[in-house]
Amino acid sequence: MNPMPAPSDESGTAVAGPPLLSVRDLVTSFPIRSTLLRREIGRIEAVAGVSFDLPAGQTLGIVGESGSGKSTLARTVVGLARARAGSVTFDGTDLTAAAPAEVRRRRRDIQMIFQDPYASLNPGRTVRQLVTEAWQIHPDVVPRDRWPAELAELLARVGLDPGHADRYPHQFSGGQRQRIGIARAIALRPRLVICDEPVSALDVSIQAQVLNLLRDLQRDLGLTYLFISHDLSVVRHVADRVAVLYLGRIVEEAPTAEIFAAPTHPYTQALLSAVPRLRPWRETAPEPIVLAGDIPSPANPPSGCRFRTRCPRAEDVCAIEPPALTIRGTHPAACHFAG
Amino acid sequence: MEPLLRVRELRVRFATRHGTVSAVDGVSFDVYPGETVAIVGESGSGKSVTMQAVMGLLPRGAQVSGSITYRGTELVGRPVSVTRALCGDELAMIFQDPLSSLNPVFRVGRQITEALVRRRGMRRAAARERAVELMTRVGIPAPELRVDEYPHQFSGGMRQRAMIAMALAMSPRLLIADEPTTALDVTVQAQIMRLLASLRESDGMALALITHDLGVVADAADRVVLMYAGRVVETGPTREVYEHCRHPYTEGLLASVPDDADVDRLVPISGQPPNPASLPGGCAFHPRCRYAIERCRTERPPLSVVDGHPSACHRSQEVGG
Ligand SMILES: Nc1ncnc2c1ncn2[C@@H]1O[C@H](COP(=O)(O)OP(=O)(O)OP(=O)(O)O)[C@@H](O)[C@H]1O
Ligand SMILES: Nc1ncnc2c1ncn2[C@@H]1O[C@H](COP(=O)(O)OP(=O)(O)O)[C@@H](O)[C@H]1O
Ligand code: SF4
Ligand code: SF4
Ligand SMILES: [Mg+2]
Ligand SMILES: [Mg+2]
Numbered sequence: 080m081n082p083m084p085a086p087s088d089e090s091g092t093a094v095a096g097p098p099l100l101s102v103r104d105l106v107t108s109f110p111i112r113s114t115l116l117r118r119e120i121g122r123i124e125a126v127a128g129v130s131f132d133l134p135a136g137q138t139l140g141i142v143g144e145s146g147s148g149k150s151t152l153a154r155t156v157v158g159l160a161r162a163r164a165g166s167v168t169f170d171g172t173d174l175t176a177a178a179p180a181e182v183r184r185r186r187r188d189i190q191m192i193f194q195d196p197y198a199s200l201n202p203g204r205t206v207r208q209l210v211t212e213a214w215q216i217h218p219d220v221v222p223r224d225r226w227p228a229e230l231a232e233l234l235a236r237v238g239l240d241p242g243h244a245d246r247y248p249h250q251f252s253g254g255q256r257q258r259i260g261i262a263r264a265i266a267l268r269p270r271l272v273i274c275d276e277p278v279s280a281l282d283v284s285i286q287a288q289v290l291n292l293l294r295d296l297q298r299d300l301g302l303t304y305l306f307i308s309h310d311l312s313v314v315r316h317v318a319d320r321v322a323v324l325y326l327g328r329i330v331e332e333a334p335t336a337e338i339f340a341a342p343t344h345p346y347t348q349a350l351l352s353a354v355p356r357l358r359p360w361r362e363t364a365p366e367p368i369v370l371a372g373d374i375p376s377p378a379n380p381p382s383g384c385r386f387r388t389r390c391p392r393a394e395d396v397c398a399i400e401p402p403a404l405t406i407r408g409t410h411p412a413a414c415h416f417a418g
Numbered sequence: 419m420e421p422l423l424r425v426r427e428l429r430v431r432f433a434t435r436h437g438t439v440s441a442v443d444g445v446s447f448d449v450y451p452g453e454t455v456a457i458v459g460e461s462g463s464g465k466s467v468t469m470q471a472v473m474g475l476l477p478r479g480a481q482v483s484g485s486i487t488y489r490g491t492e493l494v495g496r497p498v499s500v501t502r503a504l505c506g507d508e509l510a511m512i513f514q515d516p517l518s519s520l521n522p523v524f525r526v527g528r529q530i531t532e533a534l535v536r537r538r539g540m541r542r543a544a545a546r547e548r549a550v551e552l553m554t555r556v557g558i559p560a561p562e563l564r565v566d567e568y569p570h571q572f573s574g575g576m577r578q579r580a581m582i583a584m585a586l587a588m589s590p591r592l593l594i595a596d597e598p599t600t601a602l603d604v605t606v607q608a609q610i611m612r613l614l615a616s617l618r619e620s621d622g623m624a625l626a627l628i629t630h631d632l633g634v635v636a637d638a639a640d641r642v643v644l645m646y647a648g649r650v651v652e653t654g655p656t657r658e659v660y661e662h663c664r665h666p667y668t669e670g671l672l673a674s675v676p677d678d679a680d681v682d683r684l685v686p687i688s689g690q691p692p693n694p695a696s697l698p699g700g701c702a703f704h705p706r707c708r709y710a711i712e713r714c715r716t717e718r719p720p721l722s723v724v725d726g727h728p729s730a731c732h733r734s735q736e737v738g739g
Pocket of ligand 6: 465466
């Protein structure tokens, strides 16, 4: 496998190459059905027009509250949910329009790591079976006589004892199960890995182990990550760029250091100010912006700006005119008054 | 000042298929009136069991020893009804998952004031009014309408507020909150933590906060109790513990948190929490400890004061800064 370190400029920040993944105006929706006749009476737009580029070898962090559409976005990119509109272009091929055979071939390069290591592994299969089933489906990746050696190498790579290959998932701890999930995801030598809350179910000390592993794998295998988390400290640690999702739309997108130092969208500002600091007495943080209420239901989003029902800066225009995600100040933000 | 709650050498054991599990093994701490004490540790370290013991909520068959006194009244070994009587009036508890502690078939307002009606004989009409008041206080919007709604019509944050309103109905002196914001988003977490802080100020209520989030602890708690494998490994004023920790586990936890943007690699604790059915001998942390010496395998370190606050480690002098 060829390492593909991200190029850097003098300031040390990664410079974007051509995008490996390019998402445009993506919409994913689910039917709302009447309880009685199960007729479709409307649709929930969980992802409501999302666009971004992800250069090879980099990590794009996606943050947002529960229900903001993070998992739906991830599932659409890997093909577990169907796009209703828009495009998902991977390495030059639009996966929403390509022929099924081509899509299948491409999908091998895109793998996913899930939040819940318990639920995402079939309990009746051993680690060996869980990992080699991917090789069975794609026989050209690893020749069968190389399976035992490759498996041992792979398990060692993710920090598991190769001697435990014939154990079942329940015989491992949560952190170890997440390592099995990671081994499975990288078994096909993917180029893009979608991580949906990969450490959220783990204790802090184990979280740090898995985050370090993901970082080492990115460096050694040249992986590109779409990294989803509701934990902003974790995203700050792993991501090159961050996109903030609110009710199915990106409201702000910028290099990690920039968005944390100078967020311009009122929602991002509130979100960042709500993160508890480990040693608050060491810094003089501004008074946290406490938002009123909860995220509205995506079945019935507010008119105009979707954030306006909780926005401390909302004005009349916000109820009428949806703000576009365009560069305001130094980076894109979707707010009439950002920048 | 006398503590409200005094826990001494608390032990809780469960008989399971895999033998006896020692979930809590000699835990001691105090909660004084009006203060916030955080109980911190990884999952399985015994935080919830400790507080369930205080509230008399342990399942039948749990073996409890040691002492739990609330304002001087011993609770261990007394009939659960003694604890229950106290729990109604003086002690209240809220849980991580408010949906499982709200009854889906009753209106939220009615559940909030159920105790007032049943225990203080408040009339239904007055109780409804009181429910609206309490809901207003915890920041539930449109309380006159929502008082008649059912739990499934509430969002996660609103349910947690309803739970807090229910806990406040009897004006408790001590509120025990078991991971009250773990299931919530940071913006909602900030709202709930701010609400709890304001109640503490206005009512002088004490708070025992169970959490695994070290940032929440730093923000909210006067004192912190760190647990590992059913024991207290370090305890003291929050800021002092964070700045001058004396136990390798505390040090490891603090280094595991991705808080500093400039840190390139995190320094995790190696290995994983032990199985409570077969705890390592000596210091239970020794298989994961980078300070471990031969003595740690056999000799259990007692909780003792080094440089201001108690920690349980043979080498505490060499840990931290
Ligand atoms: N299969 C489905 N059918 C109907 N609605 C769905 C479905 N999957 C997701 N939704 C809705 O779409 C919205 C976005 O859900 P999604 O799971 O993507 O959120 P998320 O950002 O991943 O949240 P969390 O942080 O809780 O994981 C939610 O309102 C959710 O209820
Ligand atoms: N009813 C029970 N029967 C057997 N073991 C239990 C029971 N309740 C808790 N335990 C065990 O006691 C230990 C401490 O649990 P708990 O206090 O819930 O941990 P936490 O610190 O995560 O709150 C765990 O190992 C748990 O599996
Ligand atoms: S457009 Fe208006 S409502 Fe939306 S974030 Fe900006 S100020 Fe707030
Ligand atoms: S007693 Fe020994 S093993 Fe336990 S924490 Fe201290 S140094 Fe580590
Ligand atoms: Mg999700
Ligand atoms: Mg618990």
